[in-house]
Amino acid sequence: MNCKECGASVAELDTRHLLGCCGLTLQEYALRHALPLDLLLSPDRLGAGIADAELPRMPAAGPNEAAGAVLAGLQLAGRVRKAGSQCHISGEVAWLDLLFWDMAQLAPYGFRFHQAYQYAADAHRVVASNQLAALCGNLSSPCLSAGCLASERRLKYATYLAHAGELHAGYLFMPFDSADEADDTAEYFSRELLAATCRLDAGTPLLRTQTRADAARLLDGLRQELEAMPGVWQRFHPRTPAVAVSKEVVFDSAHFLTDHPAKCSNLHGGRYVLHVTVSDTIDPVTGCVLDYGYLKRVVNKRVVECFDHHTLNYANPELAWRSTTELLSVFIWEQLIDFLPGLSRLTLYETPQSWCQYTGPDLETWQQRGGNPLLTRFTDPALGRSPWRQSLYENPREKERVHYD
Numbered sequence: 465m466n467c468k469e470c471g472a473s474v475a476e477l478d479t480r481h482l483l484g485c486c487g488l489t490l491q492e493y494a495l496r497h498a499l500p501l502d503l504l505l506s507p508d509r510l511g512a513g514i515a516d517a518e519l520p521r522m523p524a525a526g527p528n529e530a531a532g533a534v535l536a537g538l539q540l541a542g543r544v545r546k547a548g549s550q551c552h553i554s555g556e557v558a559w560l561d562l563l564f565w566d567m568a569q570l571a572p573y574g575f576r577f578h579q580a581y582q583y584a585a586d587a588h589r590v591v592a593s594n595q596l597a598a599l600c601g602n603l604s605s606p607c608l609s610a611g612c613l614a615s616e617r618r619l620k621y622a623t624y625l626a627h628a629g630e631l632h633a634g635y636l637f638m639p640f641d642s643a644d645e646a647d648d649t650a651e652y653f654s655r656e657l658l659a660a661t662c663r664l665d666a667g668t669p670l671l672r673t674q675t676r677a678d679a680a681r682l683l684d685g686l687r688q689e690l691e692a693m694p695g696v697w698q699r700f701h702p703r704t705p706a707v708a709v710s711k712e713v714v715f716d717s718a719h720f721l722t723d724h725p726a727k728c729s730n731l732h733g734g735r736y737v738l739h740v741t742v743s744d745t746i747d748p749v750t751g752c753v754l755d756y757g758y759l760k761r762v763v764n765k766r767v768v769e770c771f772d773h774h775t776l777n778y779a780n781p782e783l784a785w786r787s788t789t790e791l792l793s794v795f796i797w798e799q800l801i802d803f804l805p806g807l808s809r810l811t812l813y814e815t816p817q818s819w820c821q822y823t824g825p826d827l828e829t830w831q832q833r834g835g836n837p838l839l840t841r842f843t844d845p846a847l848g849r850s851p852w853r854q855s856l857y858e859n860p861r862e863k864e865r866v867h868y869d
């Protein structure tokens with residue numbers, strides 16, 4: 465076949481030829497020319513990894529501290545996976561330069577770039593993965609010594625942020641494999657960078673900066689390190705288009721309206737349909753505003769699990785009085801805004817013919833003002849303390865309480 469980049473006739477195109485002629489990997493070449501990888505690869509090239517013999521065995525002298533800091537950051541980001549005798553670090557095709565930056569920093573560990581191809585049965589096509597591979601034996605020395613310098617700790621956390629951090633509506637979201645790692649990181653950000661974070665329970669440990677200002681302080685505090693990494697500073701300061709994305713969920717619930725002068729005061733049930741809309745800029749690495757899977761998980765956990773096959777009035781005290789679509793929307797907004805700071809609209813259908821739309825306060829306003837008083841009318845301690853009720857206190861129980869308290 466002929467290489468579409470340099471025109472040369474080659475028996476089979478591979479990354480080795482392409483890196484030499486145009487600097488692309490085979491996967492990037494396939495994307496540039498809109499060719500399925502299946503056409504470019506013979507079956508014997510599928511599934512093959514890189515052999516141990518092709519990987520360098522590094523001397524025991526060990527890596528320098530900066531390489532250890534980058535490796536520790538990648539481990540914190542969950543990017544380092546053990547595969548038999550090798551350790552692999554994977555990277556996105558839209559951001560290969562960051563993977564090559566990783567490789568340059570990790571030179572003392574002897575990592576090599578490798579593009580692996582597999583027939584993915586579920587996807588019915590050949591898929592590629594980009595990874596760095598090194599012999600596990602090269603990584604035996606501790607990544608980051610206990611008494612390491614402040615500059616190495618900064619590099620570790622900047623590397624973590626670059627590979628795992630995501631910006632949503634100006635707030636930084638940071639996932640972790642373990643709660644301890646999340647706590648240690650939160651403590652470092654708070655102490656060294658004066659950036660407050662909070663833990664969100666989204667199924668896996670997740671940190672979010674408390675405010676937009678905390679996110680800006682965190683990024684500015686690590687600016688020197690982040691700017692040295694290809695595309696990282698730009699990713700956290702996006703100039704990409706803003707788009708609204710929505711997810712639809714349904715829940716089957718019963719409810720009634722207290723003191724309502726019509727049929728809705730009777731217990732009745734139905735299928736509610738909820739559209740959750742988030743507006744934000746497109747992430748240049750993922751091509752998405754946010755992961756629809758995350759959106760679905762959060763809405764299921766925070767809303768659907770509370771409401772589905774329940775009587776709304778008894779599911780939450782906020783809705784005991786009147787579980788109207790209007791109050792439901794205000795309540796649902798408060799369940800989601802911490803997790804979805806780009807939340808821009810809720811549309812809630814009680815029936816196909818009746819629905820309401822709601823845009824509540826943004827996260828910053830909600831943090832300042834707290835929950836909407838409409839939802840706490842009957843849990844408010846001030847209820848029952850109005851001067852109009854004082855004459856009603858004149859009963860034995862109240863006298864007793866005042867006397868003996």
Ligand SMILES: [Zn+2]
Nearest residue numbers: 467469470485
């Ligand atoms: Zn070529």
